[in-house]
Amino acid sequence: MDILPQLLINGLISGSTIALIAVGLSLIFGVLKFMNFAHGEIAMLGAYFYYYFFITLGWPVLPSMAITVALCAFVGFLFNRFIFWPLRKESQWTLLIVSVGVGMLIKNSVQLVASGSTRTYSQANEPSVVHHFFGDALIITSNQILIIVSAFVLMLGLFFFLKYSKLGKSIRALSDNMSLAGVVGIDIRRSVDWIFVLSSAIAGFAGILIAYEESLTPNMGQHLSILAFVAVILGGLGSIPGALVGGLLIGLLQDVGTGLTIGGYSIPSSYKSLIAFSVLILFLLFRPRGLFGISLEEDKSQKE
Amino acid sequence: MFRKSLFTAVTLSSVLLASCGGTGSAKTITLGALGPLTGDASSYGIDMQNAASLAVKDINAAWAAEGMTLELQWENGACNGKDGATAAQKLVDVDGAQVILGGFCSSETLAAAPITEAAKVLLFSPGSSSPDVTNAGDYVYRDWPSDSYQGTKLAEFANENGWKTVAMVSEETDYAKGIAGAFTARFQELGGTVTEEKYLSEDTDFKTQITKLNAGAPDAWFVNPQTPVKADVLFKQMQDLGIEGPFLLNDVAGTSNDLLTNYKDYLEGSYTATLYIDEESEGVKAFKANYEATYGSQPNYLGYDLTTYDAVWILANAVLEVGNNGEAVKAYLDSFTGYDGLAGHTDFDANGDPLAGHSVYKIVSGAIVKQ
């Protein structure tokens, strides 16, 4: 099983980017109680913004990243302020369906401007710095290390932000019981705005990391949203560590699942998404609240 | 990339305006044209459109003496069956097209075929390579060889090189599947073994497939993607994972300019099979220069561009001689004596497939050299 370490790293890399998107999804769900189908598209948007600034305009890395994250946060903020927040009183249906529409809008806008063909960040023959561990069993590039490290750093940062900062506490109060939070003087609207800004920024950054490692196409947003849903449900709704663990789990399941050859038989890699979704269906049936989340029945009954 | 696509749009409309504005009362012949102008395959569609427009410009120059002009009425097939059929139906019914250039993707051609067959309209595809197109209809012709040629050619070459085990990474699309099927069949016939790992078009990470195949320590690798960008990611991830050794590449991975420059060293010594194109011939050089001058960049898919260019010329000659009528052009092509164009000599077999096959090229310092 000499390729196992490599598979684990592959899983970690793809898992950590999914986790970054899942976190934002979980935050938004925690507050407005709906799964934002447009969230994966924000990551795709981040990949294209970065492409425009870094490749087309040729800006250096850091400013390109900064402006991309800011723009994504702004887009998230705009959609919240004009679409999601005004509809918050609706049934969470309408929010869910409108988020599918917002996702379509983002995708088609990018397709309109960037004429749809897929692209990649690959610079002329700039080989990435490669590190070898355990002989040749594990090969990982500096970019890949950056992805894993930044995912964890962001997670930790977000965790502490929610735990200790004033805004973080109000966001957590909001997700527990919005009307109560309002009563005790938390400016609900501002907090929800902040949540969208925060999760969209993280998703935008995740988009950059994904596009560094893989190719970028307008359709990738949809695929990312769905994988992020699976991660959120695996990890448990509304829990940040849950989203991280869920994302990593999905990445590992997909890569190790298709990579391992047990007794000569191995699952062909094209069944990768099949594994992720079968796990999703299993979790939904037997443990809808996921690993760390609170069960919806309890949550609802306490409020009844 | 953004500047490029805007630039294309501007020049495209100007070319169209120029070509139909200049003729005054002269007789104008309109041919239908069907290609993937949106979606993932739109990069092919735009290249096809550019090549066809260049051909139209040259034809109109040649026809100016007889006061005739050629015009292409474009419809978007979006590389899927539904839009391909809808576009074909509109061309046949609303625009009364008798001869249609396209579809580019096999799904477009296969969906358009029953409609054009029923209306006895000639369908001439410069790019559909699915083996199913061979008997898609009597009025269906193509000057791009079926995938099976490419697959068998590469398999025979691999066998001659003494390779016994080949690891193949291929995309789950009609084009790539056709090549993979032909390659595996032929290579196994010759006693070799092929370990295949597939990926879906929406997948974007292939490290697992590569790691798994690498575990089998194959003699050679066959990279068989649908689009150059997927090839780019495959090469990057293979490079990161330290995969070396001789590569076999399908024509999409092996003949795309960006890849040959970006991975010049990595692909050094690899082999690909594509339509025989004499890069050094005056016509091809003139075409590339003309393309660069008009569209500001090198053609993305030279092979497809040349077959499109030739296809427009063949159809133009046919229409000039026997008139803009599906049955007449079909008869003309059935008794076709061949056409020597930029993509070499083109002639058809009974099913309307081209006789010319693929030949193996070696990649030497970023350029492909005939073996």
Add this chain to the structure above:
Amino acid sequence: MENILTIRAAHKAFGGLKAIDGCSFEVRRGSITGLIGPNGAGKTTAFNLLTGLSTPDSGTVHFEGKDITRWPTYKRARLGLTRTFQMIRIFPELTVLDNLKVALKDNQQGLHQIFLNQKKLQARLTEEALELLDTVNLADKAHLFAGQLSYGQQKLLEILRAAAMDPRMILLDEPAAGINRTALKTITDLILHLQAQGKTILIIEHDMNFIMQLCEKVIVMDFGRVIAEGTPGDIQKNPKVLEAYLGRTAA
């Protein structure tokens, strides 16, 4: 004198919270029985156990001798055990008439009946619904959207809708909450009218005079179990009841 409904040693916990902790009581057939207790005593959770919205961790529920502990809500309703809700659950987008017609019996709501002639059926259902509305003189509002009724009228409608199923027993969850004097009189008359038709009524309520006036027997719950049972008179004097209500506020 046999009992129509008995709940025996029921336990229900949500995580650490023991909502129902060994609760048992019976309700006499044809009676109007009250169920009172301070907030959080587990009254609504007990209702949910009786009507199948949630199932007890242990213990049993019997209705007319049948063990319905694990039965789904709709089966219990068809058996003749219906309820109203603390927060009104009428269908605001349907008309008042339709809210009742949906609940009326033998309503041809099967898929195989979609092609039957509707006229005869609709006429009968409308007539029955209007009759029900007459009992509380709401007939004139039959064609309004249920959402347009006043709070009191919606409460009445919800009780009527539960009665429309011609059940054997109706569980009323705080029917008098937020009701003005005149509407309260109508609700009391409706309850007495339903009892006269032989239906058994079990009421959760905080309005003591409403309970004392209507109920022949009152069950008092606290901390998820029954702490006292008896006629309204005994209950008012029972020290445990006072301590439960007062003690709680004093502690």
Add this chain to the structure above:
Amino acid sequence: MNYFYHLATLMCLYLLLAQSMNMYLGFTGILALCHIAFYGIGAYASALLVMHGAPFELAFLAAGILPALLSILLGLTSIRLKADYLGIATLGFAQIVSSILQNWDSLTRGALGLAGIPKPEIFGVTFADKASFFYLTAGITAVLMFVMYRILKSPFGRVLETIRDDEVAAMSLGKNTVAYKLTAFGIGALVAGFAGSLFAHFITFIDPASFVINDLSLILVITVLGGLGTFRGPFLGVLAIMVFFEPLRFLPLPAEYLGPLRLWIYSLLFVLTLRFVPSGLGGLWKHRSRRGQQFTRY
């Protein structure tokens, strides 16, 4: 003329898809996002059966029944899930179906797709040309629309609406809500399967790429634009699409910008409709009583 028949047939297919989805999404409140999977299963089932010699009538019925059975199975396993979860579980189901269609080479030839699907032949009459195929499709659509009309306007349909508005209340009125939801979901899948069969024999070439998630968005646009939860909604939605959007194709814009532009306008209108006119063009789908939904909102 053929082009008119071609568009009219496509309109009938969209109408069937929109109304069948409206039955369980708009009327019963089941948020399932796998309608395209049923459509795809129906198309493949019908095409494969006919290509292996089965008569068209049998293949057409199988194309409806197979997705219906799968929907019952899917429903049984996930009906008790809350709306968000059900949406994702059904999206997962759709991805699983798409992945199987792409990978099960021996049956579906994977990405090569199925070419040369024969035209339908019923009692010796083959519906080969566009006109006759349109009449066949229009006939089937009319029959299905009538049946769905009767279903939705009958007491059975009224119970579906009560389940959408407040399932707990409907349960306490003795309605076996799970059975009703499974039936509505099953009928939706059945009709989507029929539409799939007609599509396969109409275009005569299907591949996994024709049944992807973003086709779902178009149907969602039609249903929501027309008005969720109303019978006339899908009619208005399809009309809006065909009358307002299809002609965009004739705009002088270069074709490469026309495609994404049309899609962009669809999605913009979709979002604006939901934002300002949630009940859609002909709709009365109002954001029903919040209590009815799974989460109690403030």
